[in-house]
Amino acid sequence: MKAGLGWALLLLVAPAAGRAQEYLVRLDSRVQSVSYRGVQKDSLLASQVVTGPSGGPETPDGYAASCTGLTYCYFFRAGPILHGGPFMTSADLTAWGFGVHGLSLHANARVGADLSSADVWPGTEPAVQLVEGYGEYAAERFTARLGRQIERGRLGYYGYDGGRLAYRFPKQGLTAIGYVGLGLARGSALPVTSDVLNPLDDFQPTSRQLLAGGAVEWQSRAVDARLDYEREVDRDTRNFVSERMALSATIRPLTGWSLTGGADYDIAWGWWGNADLTLRHSQTRFGGAVGIRRYRPYFDLWSLWGVFSPAPYSAVNGSLWVSPVRGLTLRGGGERYWYSDAEAETPLLNEETEGWRWNAGAGYSISSAVSVDGGYQAEFGPGAASQGVDGSLSVRPTNAMTLTAQAGHLVRPLEYRVEDPALTWYGLSIDLQATERLRLGVGATRYDEDRKRPDASSINWSQTRVSATLSWLFGSSADRLPLPPAVRREGRR
Amino acid sequence: MRLPSIPLAAGLVILLGAFGSVVLHQDRDTFDHEKHRKVFPECQGCHAGITETGRAVYPSPESCATCHDGSVEKKVDWSPPPARPSNFRFTHAEHARESGEKLPADSALACPACHIPSGATWLTVRRTISAQCLDCHGVQTAHLSAPDTACGTCHFPLAEATALPEERVAQFEKPPSHDDTAFLSSKGHGEQANRSTLSCSICHARDFCVGCHVNAPEVKAIQALAVDSRSLAIKTELKAPASHQESRFLSQHGGKAKKDSGSCAYCHTQESCMACHRAPPNVVLLLPASGPGRGIGARIERGRPASHSADFVDKHGPLAGSSPGTCSACHERAECLECHRPNAGAAGNYHPAGFLTRHPATAFNREAECAECHNQAAFCVTCHQQAGLVSPGNLQKGYHDASGVFLLNHGTAARQNIETCVACHSERDCLACHSAQSGRRFNPHGPGFDAERMKRKNPQTCAACHGNAIP
Numbered sequence: 014m015k016a017g018l019g020w021a022l023l024l025l026v027a028p029a030a031g032r033a034q035e036y037l038v039r040l041d042s043r044v045q046s047v048s049y050r051g052v053q054k055d056s057l058l059a060s061q062v063v064t065g066p067s068g069g070p071e072t073p074d075g076y077a078a079s080c081t082g083l084t085y086c087y088f089f090r091a092g093p094i095l096h097g098g099p100f101m102t103s104a105d106l107t108a109w110g111f112g113v114h115g116l117s118l119h120a121n122a123r124v125g126a127d128l129s130s131a132d133v134w135p136g137t138e139p140a141v142q143l144v145e146g147y148g149e150y151a152a153e154r155f156t157a158r159l160g161r162q163i164e165r166g167r168l169g170y171y172g173y174d175g176g177r178l179a180y181r182f183p184k185q186g187l188t189a190i191g192y193v194g195l196g197l198a199r200g201s202a203l204p205v206t207s208d209v210l211n212p213l214d215d216f217q218p219t220s221r222q223l224l225a226g227g228a229v230e231w232q233s234r235a236v237d238a239r240l241d242y243e244r245e246v247d248r249d250t251r252n253f254v255s256e257r258m259a260l261s262a263t264i265r266p267l268t269g270w271s272l273t274g275g276a277d278y279d280i281a282w283g284w285w286g287n288a289d290l291t292l293r294h295s296q297t298r299f300g301g302a303v304g305i306r307r308y309r310p311y312f313d314l315w316s317l318w319g320v321f322s323p324a325p326y327s328a329v330n331g332s333l334w335v336s337p338v339r340g341l342t343l344r345g346g347g348e349r350y351w352y353s354d355a356e357a358e359t360p361l362l363n364e365e366t367e368g369w370r371w372n373a374g375a376g377y378s379i380s381s382a383v384s385v386d387g388g389y390q391a392e393f394g395p396g397a398a399s400q401g402v403d404g405s406l407s408v409r410p411t412n413a414m415t416l417t418a419q420a421g422h423l424v425r426p427l428e429y430r431v432e433d434p435a436l437t438w439y440g441l442s443i444d445l446q447a448t449e450r451l452r453l454g455v456g457a458t459r460y461d462e463d464r465k466r467p468d469a470s471s472i473n474w475s476q477t478r479v480s481a482t483l484s485w486l487f488g489s490s491a492d493r494l495p496l497p498p499a500v501r502r503e504g505r506r
Numbered sequence: 507m508r509l510p511s512i513p514l515a516a517g518l519v520i521l522l523g524a525f526g527s528v529v530l531h532q533d534r535d536t537f538d539h540e541k542h543r544k545v546f547p548e549c550q551g552c553h554a555g556i557t558e559t560g561r562a563v564y565p566s567p568e569s570c571a572t573c574h575d576g577s578v579e580k581k582v583d584w585s586p587p588p589a590r591p592s593n594f595r596f597t598h599a600e601h602a603r604e605s606g607e608k609l610p611a612d613s614a615l616a617c618p619a620c621h622i623p624s625g626a627t628w629l630t631v632r633r634t635i636s637a638q639c640l641d642c643h644g645v646q647t648a649h650l651s652a653p654d655t656a657c658g659t660c661h662f663p664l665a666e667a668t669a670l671p672e673e674r675v676a677q678f679e680k681p682p683s684h685d686d687t688a689f690l691s692s693k694g695h696g697e698q699a700n701r702s703t704l705s706c707s708i709c710h711a712r713d714f715c716v717g718c719h720v721n722a723p724e725v726k727a728i729q730a731l732a733v734d735s736r737s738l739a740i741k742t743e744l745k746a747p748a749s750h751q752e753s754r755f756l757s758q759h760g761g762k763a764k765k766d767s768g769s770c771a772y773c774h775t776q777e778s779c780m781a782c783h784r785a786p787p788n789v790v791l792l793l794p795a796s797g798p799g800r801g802i803g804a805r806i807e808r809g810r811p812a813s814h815s816a817d818f819v820d821k822h823g824p825l826a827g828s829s830p831g832t833c834s835a836c837h838e839r840a841e842c843l844e845c846h847r848p849n850a851g852a853a854g855n856y857h858p859a860g861f862l863t864r865h866p867a868t869a870f871n872r873e874a875e876c877a878e879c880h881n882q883a884a885f886c887v888t889c890h891q892q893a894g895l896v897s898p899g900n901l902q903k904g905y906h907d908a909s910g911v912f913l914l915n916h917g918t919a920a921r922q923n924i925e926t927c928v929a930c931h932s933e934r935d936c937l938a939c940h941s942a943q944s945g946r947r948f949n950p951h952g953p954g955f956d957a958e959r960m961k962r963k964n965p966q967t968c969a970a971c972h973g974n975a976i977p
Contacts, residue, residue, distance in 0.1 A: 039840065041851035049862075051893025054904070079904035087904040092894045101850035105840040114791075121840055123851065135888040136850070144847050145839065153788055163843070167827035169878055170846045183764075188831070201881035202847060210883045212891055213932035216970060230831065234758070237829030252964040261828035268753050269812060273824045281963045283956040287875075289824050295812035302821065308872060310925045314964040317933045317971070321940075322952030324921040326872075332817045344816040348873070356953050357917030362909070364918045368871055374816075395922055397870035403858065419859055425867050429906035429919065436863045458859060484852070 035110035037488035042102040044128065044481050049097075050474035052089040059086050067467060075469035077431070091472045098128035099137065103144075107488075115152050121145040123202070138209045142202040144172070155180045164192055166228060166241045167259035167275050167287075169311075172197035173224045188230040196224035196245055196254075199313070218315050222247055222254045238262040241277075247315065254313050256280040270294050276307075281314050285325075301333040308350075324355040326368075340378035344388075347371030352395065368394025382409040399425035401436075413446040419458075433465040440478075454482040536587060539631035545573075546629065549617040556617075557602040562586075591674070593667035593708065594634075596660055636660075650681040654698065654705035663707035665732035676739035678709050690745060696772075699727035711737035718744045720794055720803035721771045744773060744804055756811075760789070760835075767792040773804045781806040782836050819856065820874070846879050870926050877925065886929035896930045921952055933970075942972045 065071035080086035109117035121144040125137040147160030158177040175194015198205040226243030245254035261275025276288035291304030309325035312318040332346030352366040374388025387404035403421030420439035440458030464471040555561030564586035636649040688694045711734035716722045775796040845856040906912040940950040
């Protein structure tokens with residue numbers, strides 16, 4: 014039953030797609046060889062601990078122990094090295110040309126498996142997941158969708174199995190949207206009732222929530238705005254799972270300038286969620302943004318996490334990029350933030366309430382075939398910090414091939430744990446556009462980690478990760494390919 | 507440094523000289539008429555066949571040798587030029603006959619009327635002097651500025667001038683009207699062609715038009731032209747209209763296309779729109795798809811909008827939230843899903859290499875909302891469980907050993923970063939102390955908690971800690 018509806022949608026889509034006159038399919042596959050290592054909790058009798066060099070309790074073999082009771086002390090030793098071989102394939106299908114103008118089918122499905130015997134890689138259960146699978150009918154005034162789909166807006170990305178109707182008023186630039194269906198879990202293609210989403214046997218609803226929402230979009234020459242409302246209701250108890258609304262807008266007063274902002278209000282919890290306001294300016298040679306924002310995590314009402322009153326933080330931020338000469342781009346940015354009073358301070362420790370992060374970097378295209386990029390980033394907040402440098406060199410010996418060498422170094426004190434790990438990595442990847450529609454890639458990265466800790470439980474998980482990727486695009490209208498990529502390929506987080 | 511420039515300059519001079527001589531040679535007759543002006547008092551002596559059918563147009567080399575015999579005059583090596591193909595509708599014999607019939611006897615045209623510039627001395631012979639042709643025919647303009655109806659008087663359409671080689675077509679001079687900025691617009695050459703394609707057809711054929719016009723099958727004026735691949739010898743390139751250079755054109759072209767898609771269809775196929783628009787608006791469907799008989803049209807190279815600067819990947823959320831329709835013009839949903847439902851098959855693009863090692867600090871400090879893309883239970887907890895990081899069910903001190911009193915001060919950490927707690931702890935870990943029914947019964951509710959609202963919206967959640975005794 015849990016996956017039945019998804020499979021039913023897929024089975025509905027597949028034969029219909031086969032009858033389409035036009036279709037476009039993209040397949041992405043990736044296989045990796047990875048390993049990771051964690052900790053293993055252990056205990057010993059309190060009478061067995063010894064006093065370590067630092068004066069604290071330790072196990073006889075050198076692990077720092079924590080003795081809270083009279084009988085046992087607890088400690089964490091290095092866990093086993095876990096080897097994984099995740100293999101992931103995603104397929105994205107668009108089909109049209111059924112003889113009805115405006116009718117199309119869309120499907121996005123993932124297949125995942127861990128090829129290693131250890132089966133340690135997360136997210137491979139269930140092996141096949143339907144992210145989206147819907148039919149769409151688009152006319153001049155309206156667009157209707159039916160099936161598994163994802164609604165996106167300021168409230169986030171919400172998946173559901175149901176229907177959606179968007180009606181446009183072209184003269185006014187207005188679009189009214191309404192949708193209803195059975196919701197999926199947040200950040201997942203699975204219903205919230207799935208066992209996979211409850212590894213710790215937490216509280217979990219017994220049936221899928223009914224999700225309904227609406228939005229009004231207004232687009233004009235200088236202003237875009239959208240008002241969202243969404244609610245989720247437990248079908249068994251009729252209790253609310255969530256009820257929120259949001260307003261967001263972008264104003265473009267002058268060429269190159271934009272002011273974007275918005276906020277969401279959690280009607281169910283009765284507090285403001287995230288909000289932001291950013292003034293952005295972009296020119297050919299330079300650009301920048303300044304903004305303020307507020308962040309507060311969101312939790313469904315069926316979980317208890319919200320009752321602990323998550324404290325929001327407010328932040329000011331800015332970023333700037335300049336291209337002083339052709340091919341060279343300098344960039345930098347930073348943010349400073351302040352948590353609101355959590356009202357949980359104790360006399361033993363002062364609350365840390367401030368944090369900051371900043372980054373700077375440069376990219377230079379030496380020629381059309383060679384480019385370098387490097388950067389520094391640092392962040393420090395209550396409980397966690399990191400700083401590091403990274404760089405890459407990309408060489409394109411032919412139009413079809415790109416070689417990228419990258420390296421970096423990072424130090425990151427762990428949060429609330431005595432460890433000061435430093436990591437150095439370096440790797441090489443090769444990307445080959447074998448044909449217009451086939452892209453291949455292989456890569457290998459060596460990670461050398463040094464976890465500084467004064468006892469025996471410092472973990473070393475140095476390893477070499479190897480990966481291979483394949484992207485295959487085919488379809489009846491593939492002549493318009495290849496398209497230049499629309500998504501940014503080099504991440505900067 | 508100066509020495510090498512001398513041979514270079516000399517080479518250039520020689521090259522230019524050779525080129526110039528070739529050009530001049532093409533424009534001038536190989537026979538020096540002017541040098542013979544005192545020998546030949548009339549044209550018919552040598553060119554009797556020009557108007558008399560059956561006789562040679564040019565004299566024979568032997569007739570030259572009557573003087574150029576090596577004693578009277580030096581010998582010469584001259585031979586009649588080969589027949590020169592042209593697109594002239596005109597023949598000398600026919601022209602002489604017709605002019606003789608139409609004009610008074612005493613005004614019969616003689617050769618100098620067309621071949622000797624007005625006012626020049628005898629035997630200053632040139633090839634056809636078009637200005638003088640036009641003058642006789644009552645056209646008071648320069649040759650290439652002649653009205654549309656005049657071209658056909660002297661010239662065949664290109665497709666009918668079958669003997670004219672491609673090289674000669676490539677040398678056709680461009681009329682000055684074609685340099686007008688408005689000429690390329692539909693109101694320029696389009697209107698002219700719609701009135702009459704006769705003048706167009708003198709130099710052009712359908713193949714030439716199809717090079718640019720993607721709507722060629724729908725344009726009657728183009729279809730009226732014959733097919734002739736020699737027309738491609740005249741090179742042209744599609745230039746963006748001036749309107750496309752306006753700074754706001756990119757943002758406004760959608761509205762313009764809706765108002766007048768026909769204008770777009772002159773140069774753009776559906777495919778040129780699809781270079782950027784991955785979810786094509788309906789107006790795109792009004793444009794022709796590329797195919798036989800159509801030009802490839804304007805080729806669009808998708809550029810990154812100015813707003814998509816280096817940090818845009820981190821800041822696009824609010825923008826996309828307020829105007830998702832703008833994003834969908836270039837991006838398809840699957841691209842969003844690569845990050846928002848992390849697609850390991852597409853090798854994640856959002857996080858940089860080595861992010862796994864950095865994620866604790868980034869997740870803890872919450873620059874972004876991890877749960878937006880990662881389901882915490884399926885993604886974070888499952889992995890942490892493999893790594894032995896999740897709480898095994900009964901809370902025991904030990905892991906958070908950086909602070910000897912972490913348990914006492916965990917409240918601040920929890921309220922500031924409860925999403926991070928959730929990655930390792932279950933709700934039951936907290937209820938060990940924070941339940942109203944058992945344990946230490948510490949009140950977990952902090953600033954902003956609205957108990958009444960909670961009870962109204964979802965009393966079941968209250969019951970988890972309070973049982974039936976919800977306050």
